[in-house]
Amino acid sequence: MKPYRLAKGGLIDRKQPLSFTFDGKPMKGFSGDTLASALLANGQQFVGRSFKYHRPRGILTAGAAEPNALVTVGQGGRSEPNTRATMQELYEGLEAISQNRWPSLAYDVGAVDGLLSPFLSAGFYYKTFMWPAAFWERVYEPIIRKAAGLGKASYETDPDLYEKCWAHCDLLVIGAGITGLIAALSAGRAGKRVVLIDENAALGAYLLSESSRIDGQPAATFAGTLVAELEDLPNVDLKRATTGFGWYDGNVFGAVERTAGHVAASSGPTLVGRLWRIAAKKAILATGAEERPLVFGGNDIPGVTMAGAMRSYLNRFAVAPGARTAVFTTNDSGYALAADLEAAGVDVAAVIDSRVDASVVYGGKARLVRGGYISDAHGGKAVRRVDLWREGRIERLDVDSVAMSGGFSPVIHLACHRGGRPRWSDAHAAFLAPNGLTDLVLAGSAAGISGLAACAASGLAQAAAALADLGVTTPPMAVPKVEHEYSPQPTKPLWSIPGVKTKAFVDFQNDVHRQDLGLAVREGYEHVELAKRYTTNGMATDQGKLSNVNAIGLIAEARGVSPADVGTTTFRPFYTPVSFGALAGTSHGAQFQPVRKSPLHDWAAKNGAAFVETGLWYRSSWFSRPAEKGWRESVDREVLNVRANAGICDVSMLGKIEIRGVDAAEFLNRVYANAFLKLPVGKARYGLMLREDGFVYDDGTTSRLAEDRYFMTTTTAYAAGVLTHLEFCAQTLWPELDVRLASVTDQWAQMAVAGPKSRAVLQHIVDADLDNLAFPFLAAQDVSLFDGKLKGLLFRISFSGELAYELAVPAGFGESVADAVMEVGKVHGIQPYGVEALNVLRIEKGHVTHNEIDGTTVPADLGLAKMVSSGKRDFIGKHMLSREGLSDRGRPQLVGVVPIDPASSFRSGAHILEKSAAPTLENDQGYITSSCYSPHVGSVIGLALVKRGAARHGEEVTVWNGLRSELTPARLVDPVFIDPVHEKLHA
Amino acid sequence: MASLIPCPHCGSRPKEEFVVKGAAIPRPAPDAGADAWFGYVYLRDNPRGPYDEFWHHTSGCRRWLIVTRDTVTHDIYASRDAAKIGEATP
Numbered sequence A: 001m002k003p004y005r006l007a008k009g010g011l012i013d014r015k016q017p018l019s020f021t022f023d024g025k026p027m028k029g030f031s032g033d034t035l036a037s038a039l040l041a042n043g044q045q046f047v048g049r050s051f052k053y054h055r056p057r058g059i060l061t062a063g064a065a066e067p068n069a070l071v072t073v074g075q076g077g078r079s080e081p082n083t084r085a086t087m088q089e090l091y092e093g094l095e096a097i098s099q100n101r102w103p104s105l106a107y108d109v110g111a112v113d114g115l116l117s118p119f120l121s122a123g124f125y126y127k128t129f130m131w132p133a134a135f136w137e138r139v140y141e142p143i144i145r146k147a148a149g150l151g152k153a154s155y156e157t158d159p160d161l162y163e164k165c166w167a168h169c170d171l172l173v174i175g176a177g178i179t180g181l182i183a184a185l186s187a188g189r190a191g192k193r194v195v196l197i198d199e200n201a202a203l204g205a206y207l208l209s210e211s212s213r214i215d216g217q218p219a220a221t222f223a224g225t226l227v228a229e230l231e232d233l234p235n236v237d238l239k240r241a242t243t244g245f246g247w248y249d250g251n252v253f254g255a256v257e258r259t260a261g262h263v264a265a266s267s268g269p270t271l272v273g274r275l276w277r278i279a280a281k282k283a284i285l286a287t288g289a290e291e292r293p294l295v296f297g298g299n300d301i302p303g304v305t306m307a308g309a310m311r312s313y314l315n316r317f318a319v320a321p322g323a324r325t326a327v328f329t330t331n332d333s334g335y336a337l338a339a340d341l342e343a344a345g346v347d348v349a350a351v352i353d354s355r356v357d358a359s360v361v362y363g364g365k366a367r368l369v370r371g372g373y374i375s376d377a378h379g380g381k382a383v384r385r386v387d388l389w390r391e392g393r394i395e396r397l398d399v400d401s402v403a404m405s406g407g408f409s410p411v412i413h414l415a416c417h418r419g420g421r422p423r424w425s426d427a428h429a430a431f432l433a434p435n436g437l438t439d440l441v442l443a444g445s446a447a448g449i450s451g452l453a454a455c456a457a458s459g460l461a462q463a464a465a466a467l468a469d470l471g472v473t474t475p476p477m478a479v480p481k482v483e484h485e486y487s488p489q490p491t492k493p494l495w496s497i498p499g500v501k502t503k504a505f506v507d508f509q510n511d512v513h514r515q516d517l518g519l520a521v522r523e524g525y526e527h528v529e530l531a532k533r534y535t536t537n538g539m540a541t542d543q544g545k546l547s548n549v550n551a552i553g554l555i556a557e558a559r560g561v562s563p564a565d566v567g568t569t570t571f572r573p574f575y576t577p578v579s580f581g582a583l584a585g586t587s588h589g590a591q592f593q594p595v596r597k598s599p600l601h602d603w604a605a606k607n608g609a610a611f612v613e614t615g616l617w618y619r620s621s622w623f624s625r626p627a628e629k630g631w632r633e634s635v636d637r638e639v640l641n642v643r644a645n646a647g648i649c650d651v652s653m654l655g656k657i658e659i660r661g662v663d664a665a666e667f668l669n670r671v672y673a674n675a676f677l678k679l680p681v682g683k684a685r686y687g688l689m690l691r692e693d694g695f696v697y698d699d700g701t702t703s704r705l706a707e708d709r710y711f712m713t714t715t716t717a718y719a720a721g722v723l724t725h726l727e728f729c730a731q732t733l734w735p736e737l738d739v740r741l742a743s744v745t746d747q748w749a750q751m752a753v754a755g756p757k758s759r760a761v762l763q764h765i766v767d768a769d770l771d772n773l774a775f776p777f778l779a780a781q782d783v784s785l786f787d788g789k790l791k792g793l794l795f796r797i798s799f800s801g802e803l804a805y806e807l808a809v810p811a812g813f814g815e816s817v818a819d820a821v822m823e824v825g826k827v828h829g830i831q832p833y834g835v836e837a838l839n840v841l842r843i844e845k846g847h848v849t850h851n852e853i854d855g856t857t858v859p860a861d862l863g864l865a866k867m868v869s870s871g872k873r874d875f876i877g878k879h880m881l882s883r884e885g886l887s888d889r890g891r892p893q894l895v896g897v898v899p900i901d902p903a904s905s906f907r908s909g910a911h912i913l914e915k916s917a918a919p920t921l922e923n924d925q926g927y928i929t930s931s932c933y934s935p936h937v938g939s940v941i942g943l944a945l946v947k948r949g950a951a952r953h954g955e956e957v958t959v960w961n962g963l964r965s966e967l968t969p970a971r972l973v974d975p976v977f978i979d980p981v982h983e984k985l986h987a
Numbered sequence B: 001m002a003s004l005i006p007c008p009h010c011g012s013r014p015k016e017e018f019v020v021k022g023a024a025i026p027r028p029a030p031d032a033g034a035d036a037w038f039g040y041v042y043l044r045d046n047p048r049g050p051y052d053e054f055w056h057h058t059s060g061c062r063r064w065l066i067v068t069r070d071t072v073t074h075d076i077y078a079s080r081d082a083a084k085i086g087e088a089t090p
């Protein structure tokens, strides 16, 4: 094996060797290596297969844009597919597995380059697999999925932790290269709150790879000095390994911080990711520039590397690319690399410069070729040779590595996230950020500036401008002196290269080559957005960081226009992929959403309740007894016991709102459709709340406990909505009314005690006389309990149709009061009942819920027309309720339904047809809104909304369930199945 | 939508704390007539530019606000308590 790792140099710690494996093969690296640099040091340039053609691919870059070197790292729930080897820090025991190869990296059966590639041209998705249609799901898709694709996500749960945070600052600087470091330091010295983030764990960006000297020090030492001072400033927050992924409204930036490097398999849950939202008064994007590949044949063969990346591996990681390198460049950066290669003892076969008139002065020994190109590189799993094309003649150069530089594209992604379009600059030969950005500026090479000193000056100037906007002057700071720099000034871009014979790749990750783009243009997909989708260029996980500008240049050239006329595709967050774990934060598993438990939850649980989730609440559904075979048996027993004796049910989850104020009565009178002004103290009233469009919004009872104090209940699901609605009315519509609202849902434990013996039960614990005259139907009062030991609220209201009460006590006393009710009720046969029995009881009584109040019903539809006050000048919903259509005679109306044969049944949602009508839309009469088995009636019963239903009691109909192909003969009846004259309520 | 909304009572807060209701238009007088009520309930402008909307600081002070928001740029120009609906936009 060739000695790729140089004997000295680099920022690696040779005293800390690390062992790792690649596809099971043991390898060695050092602390300070990335996985990519360690692989290269071990001679492993070939690290993956390409997406479509399964061509061998190597490490192309040294940074975030890496399209090829994607590996799976880690095991089990901690495995991370599609990890960019260039961004992964090496750690002891790292196990990396290559992707997109089968059965192995070296012998891949999908390497179809010569065989199937005619079928994989641009638009192949649309052309090849169109026919026969049935083949798509059964044949084509499974094959494509097996052949193409990236790493596989683990099915195991990620054991680690993620969190979300906000940060606020005066100045956010994104990117800690020379520009960002200088900008942050300048603002930091001025005392402002500065946040500096960088996607790498080591701050300094390209300064860590530079061989130039700055202020008399090596560039990396200079970076270290700046970082040290920044760390000492208490007003500066440095966030390493933190990628700024998006720019959002209000100058808020999204960033994801990798808080832990490697987590050992044996570790418990560890915080690994933090999602930041950073609200910045001003921000500087110092994200640098991305070097552009050159589109020559075989530019994807392992061993062909971006020039800047090769220089990074050489200088920062002390890894030589090989023994003999060809450098192909359109600008001066290739010379900086060549000089460093020669200094490290690597033979530079030639510096091939596409410019005829390059003015750069090169001090090295290497042969310089002006006006030349590499037209093709050759080799299989490693590059062996290149064709040097010059004035139509080809010369072969034997090399083992190739560096390429096609100029630089400023990294402007975030600046375009809020809708601005990049603009092409001929002077910079690049797309620059949109004009007219507010509170965000670009500096350094992200702004198209070349050269370290110029970048530093740009950072200083932009920091000063940003702080001047905030009314602060930055202290003077000298621009650092840079020695020995090849400053790559912008040069004429080189899109298509003459003499190319083999596949020349534009998008490495999605395997799009030059001819694909030509084909797209020829077939009419010449707009960049169309060409992108037709060829899939730029649609891989790297989102075209390396490929988009070349694709645009090639399309422009094919069309004979400027890149400005081709435009660019839209930049959207995220800049690089962000894991779902980080986006979910703590919201998963048991923490996915809050759990609301009633203060009587434990009481219900110890009495055998089965719970059902309704919204965030856990409600007791029924209370099984040992001999009972199914839930229906329990529910029937609970219902019959309420009708015969007494039952107790947890109704704490009903919304409870306390309303106070001199104008509380007037307020209620305006928000309810029925009259509330004259409700006496000590009385409850059923209230009907409409929406402004006239439809029913919610119902519930409101009790007047004192002259200026009311207690409102809402349905469980609408508790939050009703409070918000009332607040809207109080604050916005009638701010002149003196009224205050407070949710007291969680303050009270509330239990319904229902059944003919409920009075006898409660009289044991309520101090006041509950005689029918003393505490009649709809009485509502503060009461004392247990001989004055406890205060509570008692309401004589009934959902079941029986003599019934609701007792509210302070939440903390709920369980002991419910225990006491059970204890004193024992002799009266009391049993707990759940929401299933509650539902049966209310359907038997014909009471509506949101099954009937479904947003399409007005009071008259529900048989509640008489409740709507005609005397009130105004209330919410009054004015729209008088619309003609809402009093139409043909409207659906609430009606009861029973099957003709008590043994037959129907379900909610089934439709009502006339007796022998066919099930068609025209024949539809309405539908069942609620249904249950009624032990009182002895069959299934239902409530339904049926056209003119109130006038059709007694009519035979057919209940049609199309999903189950059921037709059930039934009869429309009065919706009140029990005690139609309400004797029980008043008993 | 804006990432932060300035509440006149609580200061600048994340938008997740708020719930939007829609156009901040005044409720007609009871006798305003059918057309006025129909317009209030159903008809909305869809302007390009500044727009007054009701926002509720649901997870904050629970006050209803009138937020003047640019439908194009998402900039927020003003935010005031909705009790001031009768007064002109500042």
Ligand SMILES: [Zn+2]
Residues within 6 Å of the ligand: B007, B008, B009, B010, B011, B057, B060, B061, B062, B063
């Ligand atoms: Zn607020």
